[in-house]
Amino acid sequence: MFLHHFSRRIATIVCSVLCVLPNLQSQGLDQIRSSIDARSKAIESKMLTWRRDFHQNPELGNREVRTGKIVAEHLKKLGLEVKSGVAYTGVVAVLKGGKPGPVVALRADMDALPVTEQVNVPFASKARSTYNGQEVGVMHACGHDAHTAMLMAVAEILSEMKSELRGTVKFIFQPAEEGAPDGEEGGAELMIKQGALENPTPDVIFGLHVFAGVETGKITFRPGPTMAAVDFLKIVIKGRQTHGAKPWAGIDPIVVSSQVVMGLQTIESRQVDVTKEPSIITVGTMHGGVRNNIIPDSVEMTGTIRSYDDGMQEQMHARIKQTSEYIAKASGASADVSIRKQYPATVNDDKLTALMSPTLQRVAGSENVSTAQKQTGAEDFSFYQKKIPGMFFFLGITPKENLATAAANHSPQFYVDELGLLVGVRALVNLVFDYAALGKTASASGSKK
DSSP, X not given: OGGGGSOHHHHHHHHHHHHHHHHHIIIIIHHHHHHHHHHHHHHHHHHHHHHHHHHHSOOOTTOOHHHHHHHHHHHHHTTOEEEEEETTTEEEEEEEOSXXXXXXXXXXXXXXXXXXXXXXXXXXXXXXEEETTEEEEOBOOSSHHHHHHHHHHHHHHHHHTGGGOEEEEEEEEESOTTOOOTTOOOHHHHHHHTTTTOSSOOSEEEEEEEEEEEETTOEEEOSEEEEOEEEEEEEEEEOBOEETTOGGGSBOHHXXXXXXXXXXXXXXXXXXXXXXXXXXXEEEEEEXXXXXXXXXXXXXXXXXEEESOHHHHHHHHHHHHXXXXXXXXXXXXXXXXXEEEEEOOEEEOHHHHHHHHHHHHHHHOGGGEEEOOOBSSOOTTHHHHTTSOEEEEEEEEEOGGXXXXXXXXXXXXXXXXXXXXXXXXXXXXXXXXXXXXXXHHHHHTTOOO
């Protein structure tokens, strides 16, 4: 069923990969896979200890000092080449295998969210901090504690199997995926700027995200656009202040703002090709006025823009500006529109996804792997994918009996069923070994890139 979601060309790639698998297995790949399973099971309890410790001691973006230190110390003990302090608190480590081969990058994010935990577990977070000047609770409400612990386990397994490893693995432990504090840079973009993808440059990168509402241990992913690009929108409508009893004596920016909000919705429904990719324009705040009988001088609106295609994104930006300015002008007001790009769309490389989908089906069981729906949420893994081919997939962490009521990622009631994390570890380790074996074969046939 899964191959029906690919183009004919991609299906051909998968078929060619499957044809070489028996030969690869005869070269000892089966033995390696058995070793991966045994080592993964052996490290599971240690991984869960790490995860619970990180969960109980969460840190906000660009402040992951303790987390980064624990990660760096672990990687150094494994004998890896380790660089700390990348993008403030990030850690980049390199493991050189015993045989020549490609460079594969694996990424985990480390930051928590300004959320007060409501989950009744023994290791629940009681942490407090300051976020953009406001005192907040701190919680790993998106599962980055699990991501960090899983990648630490993966690093240990791969270091133990170093002599059997083809090529090099680069481990990227990244801060501030959820966004840097106001006035700071951060996240994947800053990691790249500070050399995370250099010396050596990876051929490909893999990442995963635990996801509520997907059954524990199941994996979902899709080729092509997977998560949306996100842009910050700000519109200031400038009118002319007057008495609320005499609106004709001024220009009412509140009425104009209301017209702009409605006008923006016609961009999605009437001005862009809805058959190509979905898109969203949401106005989330509107501020103006100080008294019930005074029409104010101006109104400020902020919102978010979501899209999946670069061309459509640029088209939407132009139309938002045009629509806002023309509606304002029709009433004698003016519109100052500013749009700030935040994260690009997360786009899985088609060829890489086709190449590695059999690995995930084998690890989790073909019945436990399915095509993911597009997510309108954003993920800064996309910055890596702008530089090198990447594949991002989702790991279910919700018990079957709780699927209908599971709290979503970012909720104070977000819950991780730890039984699913072992699947994530095995998936990442197997992706490294299989890409080293299969990537060379695909490249030789001219189908890798």
